[in-house]
Amino acid sequence: MDKLSNMLVFVKVVEMGSFTAVANHLDSTVGNISRAVSALEQMLDTRLLQRSTRRLSVTDAGRRFYDRCTVILADLENAEAEARNALLEPRGTLRVHCVPSLGRHLVTSAVLEYRQAFPEVTVDLMLSQQMPNLLEDQLDVSILIARALPDSAYVSQKIGVSHCVLVASPDYLARHAPPQEPQDLQEHQCLRLGTVDYARDEWQLTHQDGQATFIHAGPGFSVNDMEAMAVAVRSGAGIGLLAGFSAIDDLHSGALVRVLPEYHTQERNVFVVYSSRQFLDAKITRFIDTLKARVGDQLAATAQALVGN
Structure with missing residues (x-):
């Protein structure tokens, strides 16, 4: 004994x-x-x-x-x-990583909704472009946007999809004739987005009929953050790519205008990633449920409005 x-x-x-x-x-x-x-x-x-x-x-x-x-x-x-x-009642501290644009537009409100339902959980939300090491960084959950995740021992669930669309300000389009075909973009100021999942100098656009077109964005302003891109586009600096969830409110209000509306980027998956499937803490399972219900539904509604799928 x-x-x-x-x-x-x-x-x-x-x-x-x-x-x-x-x-x-x-x-x-x-x-x-x-x-x-x-x-x-x-x-x-x-x-x-x-x-x-x-x-x-x-x-x-x-x-x-x-x-x-x-x-x-x-x-x-x-x-x-x-x-x-x-394993039954959510409590304690939940440490969450999220890519910045998704965190600002959708995940923060989901966190607040989760906190209302489970006030005994303290949520620590960290926004960063880079995929963290969950164990070394002592994180419970990471929320990422990617075509596919690299092989790892982590567990992942897909909670939705995201597309980027081409947008510009009304002021910019008043000064420059809107492009009618992707090749017309060569004559415009193209604001280049460079992130882990987007090549800075090349736009891969997909037509609503499924055909893909590659456009070289050319020199000019470039940035690696979606929110900084939104500021540049709103200021009239040119045409840029914005995630649908980031652009849709401005499109509805008229602050931004869709350019080449029959085109969008290839879809990116939105994943929630955590370290283990076994003995999963209730604070994590309930948070994933909230993400699916809140973020997943909003992503689906945005995709339907902007892309039609």
Whole structure:
């Protein structure tokens, strides 16, 4: 028996006053119960029980050890209960990574909705373009946009798709004739987006009939952040790519205008990534459910409005 098991046996012996009673209670043998107590006495180099053929009595050292054991075993039981409850009730701190544009437009509101439903969870949201190391960075969840994820030991679920569309400000289009074909973009100021999943100098556009077109964006302004791109486009600097979820409000308000509306980029998948499928904490499973319901539905509605699929 290990130390904790021996401690549990000793506590039961003190409380029940008999090796035989404890053996029956634990479905064991009197010999096993006696050896458990003897092992503790040898480890502590002190006598815990006085034994006779008629009765057991607890020594002073045994009484002090019993008091300590009951506290330790109660703490252990509470810790086990808390760990089991973590699989049932969301609580604690949830550390989430998300790519910045998606985080600002959709995920932050999903986090706030999640916090209303589960106020015992504190959410720490980190926005970064780079895919983190979940274990080294002590993160519970990462939300990424990519055509496909690299091979890893992580678990992932797809919660939606995202497309980029070409947009410009009304002011820019008032000064420059809107392009009618992708090749006409060569005559415009093309604002280049360069991220992990977008080549800075080349736009791959997909027509609504499925045909792909490659356009060289040419020199000029380039940026690796979707929100900075939105600022440049709104200011009238040129035509740029924006994710549908980032552009749709400005398109509805008229602050931006769709350029070549029958074209969009290839779809990118939106993934939620976490480290393990086994014994998944309730705070993570409920958060994934919230992402699917909130972010997934908004992505689907945006794709339907802008791309038609």
